[in-house]
Amino acid sequence: MAVEIVYETHSLTEDNEKGIATGWLPGRLSDQGRRFAVELGARRRDTDLAAVFVSDLHRAVETAQIAFAETTIPIRQDPRLRECNYGELNGCPVTVLATQRARHIDDPFPGGQSYRQVIRATCDFLRELAADPSVPSSSETDGTRVP
Template sequence: MTTLLLARHGLTHLTGPVLAGWTPDVHLNDAGRAQAEALGARLASLELDAIVSSPLERCRETAQAVAAGRVTEVTTDERFGECRYGDWTGRPIAELAKDPLWPVVQAHPSAARFPGGESLPEVQHRAVAAVREWNERLGPKAVYLVCSHGDVIKAIVADALGLHLDQFQRVTADPASLTAIRYTPLRPFVLRLNDVGGDVTGLRPAEGSADADGGENLTVSDAAVGGGSGTT
């Protein structure tokens, strides 16, 4: 079972009021750098088998903060890049909220194609395909981190939860938040969602633990009826 940690990039001067998309040279601001450093400190005790990043600067800078002091280097994968918002790129959110496409993005994102850009189903397809490929490449005992963007993370989470893409707006991914998904042969398990604090040691199962091998009469794909005793 492979454990994927999804980290959203830290804050930039555009995060929130403007849809940055693939706008070039958008870097972490002071608050974002502090968030990235705090994320790196939280994960410092956790061995990571790979650190993968969107090619955009704000993600690479966040991923580098996690990689600081490690032998693991940051690898970029364009499939984890931000949605290509086309004509929406760089425009204020308040302005976009008046666009006729806005309610479609909110209620029926599976039908949303950004003018001159990607559709949200295309974004989900490329991101989930990348996750599956990395899972296969790294193997069932791996724990690795991908630093990406809000809509990309939400699309991956929706897939892991078996949700239709039209429900992905119910998922939240705050700046520098951590989401953890464990992929087993039968199904994924979402271990953490939009986590912005707390211990992370339980995200790598101990050898021989019930969480690692399923325990007596269980497989790693079985869900704990009644909730179980926890994974930490």
């Protein structure tokens, strides 16, 4: 069975506006981010989406809940869709993180993940989704499959 995927990021957060690399911290949408989430819903809610899959981080869940409020489209959380865990750098300025990125493609950030681990987690999710679109959900995954 073919699965068509539409990719959208979480909406604008307070940290984005302040130049903070949130990583695995929850984050909160800014006022503008909440407006963008409403626009996302207007753009996507009538396009025959079967489900919306989001990471379990607050900013992603908040984006989906605003965008797809008052619809019957299921919103499923999965920790494998989280952005990179910057470990000790979660919450640091983006300018600091930018100087470190190239060093952590294969080597994890101290106390966090490598970008390669993020890719593996996303691939694991996508393989599972392609095999059975009804399977991935937060109740069935705990995010520990990333080596």
